[in-house]
Amino acid sequence: MKTSVFIVDDHYMVVEGIRSLLQTEQEIEWAGHAMNAASCLAFLKQQLPDVILMDINLPDKSGIDLCKEVKEQYPSVFILGLSTFNQQSFVNKMMDNGASGYVLKNATQNELMEAIQAVAKGKTFLSDEVVSSLNESKAAQPVLTRREKEVLELISEGLTNSEIAEKLFVSVNTVDTHRKNLLAKLEAKNTADLVRLAIRHHFISAHK
Amino acid sequence: MKTSVFIVDDHYMVVEGIRSLLQTEQEIEWAGHAMNAASCLAFLKQQLPDVILMDINLPDKSGIDLCKEVKEQYPSVFILGLSTFNQQSFVNKMMDNGASGYVLKNATQNELMEAIQAVAKGKTFLSDEVVSSLNESKAAQPVLTRREKEVLELISEGLTNSEIAEKLFVSVNTVDTHRKNLLAKLEAKNTADLVRLAIRHHFISAHK
DNA sequence: ATAAAAATCACTAAAAAAGGGGATAAGAAT
DNA sequence: ATTCTTATCCCCTTTTTTAGTGATTTTTAT
Numbered sequence: 001m002k003t004s005v006f007i008v009d010d011h012y013m014v015v016e017g018i019r020s021l022l023q024t025e026q027e028i029e030w031a032g033h034a035m036n037a038a039s040c041l042a043f044l045k046q047q048l049p050d051v052i053l054m055d056i057n058l059p060d061k062s063g064i065d066l067c068k069e070v071k072e073q074y075p076s077v078f079i080l081g082l083s084t085f086n087q088q089s090f091v092n093k094m095m096d097n098g099a100s101g102y103v104l105k106n107a108t109q110n111e112l113m114e115a116i117q118a119v120a121k122g123k124t125f126l127s128d129e130v131v132s133s134l135n136e137s138k139a140a141q142p143v144l145t146r147r148e149k150e151v152l153e154l155i156s157e158g159l160t161n162s163e164i165a166e167k168l169f170v171s172v173n174t175v176d177t178h179r180k181n182l183l184a185k186l187e188a189k190n191t192a193d194l195v196r197l198a199i200r201h202h203f204i205s206a207h208k
Numbered sequence: 209m210k211t212s213v214f215i216v217d218d219h220y221m222v223v224e225g226i227r228s229l230l231q232t233e234q235e236i237e238w239a240g241h242a243m244n245a246a247s248c249l250a251f252l253k254q255q256l257p258d259v260i261l262m263d264i265n266l267p268d269k270s271g272i273d274l275c276k277e278v279k280e281q282y283p284s285v286f287i288l289g290l291s292t293f294n295q296q297s298f299v300n301k302m303m304d305n306g307a308s309g310y311v312l313k314n315a316t317q318n319e320l321m322e323a324i325q326a327v328a329k330g331k332t333f334l335s336d337e338v339v340s341s342l343n344e345s346k347a348a349q350p351v352l353t354r355r356e357k358e359v360l361e362l363i364s365e366g367l368t369n370s371e372i373a374e375k376l377f378v379s380v381n382t383v384d385t386h387r388k389n390l391l392a393k394l395e396a397k398n399t400a401d402l403v404r405l406a407i408r409h410h411f412i413s414a415h416k
Numbered sequence: 417a418t419a420a421a422a423a424t425c426a427c428t429a430a431a432a433a434a435g436g437g438g439a440t441a442a443g444a445a446t
Numbered sequence: 447a448t449t450c451t452t453a454t455c456c457c458c459t460t461t462t463t464t465a466g467t468g469a470t471t472t473t474t475a476t
Contacts, residue, residue, distance in 0.1 A: 011292065011313045013320075017225030057292075084219065084265075084292055105219045112221075145422060158401025160462060173425045180464080190432085191463070193366030195403040199414035206407035206414065353452060368432065381455050388434075398462085399433070 003120045006031040006049035008040040008066070009082065010059050014105060018053065021109045028116065037061035041069070048074055050120050054099070056083045056090050064093045071098030078119040088141070089202045091130055101125035141201065142185040149203060151178040156195050156204050210234075211328045214257035215241040216248045216274070217290065218267050222313060226261065229317045236324065245269035249277070256282055258328050262307070264291045264298050272301045279306030286327040296349065297410045299338055309333035349409065350393040357411060359386040364403045364412050 005028055009015050015033045022028045031049040034040035037060045040052075052070065056063035067079050081094040081102040091102045100119035103112060104127045111127065118125040144152065154164045161179065165172045186201070188194035198204050213236055217223050223241045230236045239257040242248035245268050248260075260278065264271035275287050289302040289310040299310045308327035311320060312335045319335065326333040352360065362372045369387065373380045394409070396402035406412045 012316055013225035013313050014221050016228050017221035017223065020224050020228035105221050108220055147423060155400050156404045158397030171425055189366030192363050192399045192403045195400045196364045196414050199407055206404055355453065379455055
């Protein structure tokens with residue numbers, strides 16, 4: 001029995017690439033593709049594929065959110081995350097939201113087929129590259145509390161301790177303590193270093 | 209006369225996508241592909257295509273550097289930059305290094321063909337999306353001097369003014385002035401804000 | 417229920433950054 | 447020849463951060 005595969009990706013070239021890769025496979029049936037989250041959801045109302053290859057960068061909604069929605073509405077569909085970048089946090093979020101696997105766009109035909117067949121059977125599949133960087137990053141990833149992240153965010157926006165204290169309705173001393181803990185946890189030399197490392201660890205984003 | 213096209217991209221799916229898009233075109237001849245800069249250069253020693261589609265993210269060397277090298281050695285080849293992201297600075301650098309155009313990976317078959325045919329004739333081609341974001345961003349992009357970028361880099365690494373002064377063999381006052389100018393140019397409230405904005409504007413990178 | 421983690425607040429002193437001012441010399445550009 | 451830019455330097459004041467230590471309350475987890 002053939003496995004039907006649907007693709008959600010806004011990159012035309014990637015869709016074409018996957019289509020041509022899968023064309024030669026006997027066990028795969030091409031269900032179609034969507035360039036955004038909305039048309040993906042519309043398609044699923046008509047027809048349910050076995051596996052969805054889902055890009056995490058979509059124009060209207062993140063693949064992470066879409067993954068959650070699709071899994072809630074159609075728990076029987078298996079979702080395989082697809083991305084150019086090997087970002088720890090994205091992999092985790094996709095898996096948390098019900099994805100069965102994660103494949104990088106530089107995957108070979110073999111790796112892609114392996115992944116599709118694994119998730120179609122309900123198994124989990126992660127690209128080798130993803131697995132190895134997952135292990136690497138596990139050692140060095142500091143754990144921040146909710147409050148610390150909040151303070152970090154405000155620091156990166158250029159607020160001073162007293163401004164942050166006012167905003168969070170706590171004393172300057174408290175903010176100062178959080179700041180010290182942040183410096184220690186991220187092993188930062190000072191604020192500049194802290195912000196750079198925070199962006200590197202994806203605690204905050206440089207872009208809005 | 210056919211236009212021969214060579215592709216440098218480490219994403220197998222993208223290579224396949226482009227190959228299948230170009231397969232249907234009569235005027236295009238597929239010269240081959242490389243997954244990294246080294247094998248691209250090796251290929252060019254054997255054979256010169258008319259147009260090279262070049263990804264800016266390559267494993268061994270940035271497409272920006274590769275572009276420069278290829279153009280220096282083989283000025284007759286036309287290079288079309290290729291990327292997922294519409295990053296102003298990358299577009300500029302590619303064009304500075306001799307690229308004839310820049311296309312996003314979500315381009316349609318028509319747009320890609322238009323681009324290839326334009327650059328093959330020696331014309332310049334930029335994706336519509338690239339052009340429009342180019343105009344938008346033109347207003348807000350501050351201009352930093354060589355020295356300012358240098359100081360900015362060191363600030364983001366967590367060095368203090370006196371440490372930077374020592375490293376650059378200038379007085380603390382000088383570094384302080386550069387710092388003030390940086391704050392003013394990037395319209396940053398303080399160091400934290402400065403680092404975030406610097407990363408946003410791609411003056412520095414959060415990742416190494 | 418109780419131990420652990422998180423969040424809160426306090427005080428002091430030294431170091432660094434921010435904000436204000438102004439100045440000179442070298443090189444590039446017109 | 448002269449203006450503009452870049453890079454350099456100086457002084458002063460205030461604000462903010464950093465470092466060191468210590469402690470209490472609230473939440474969370476076992």
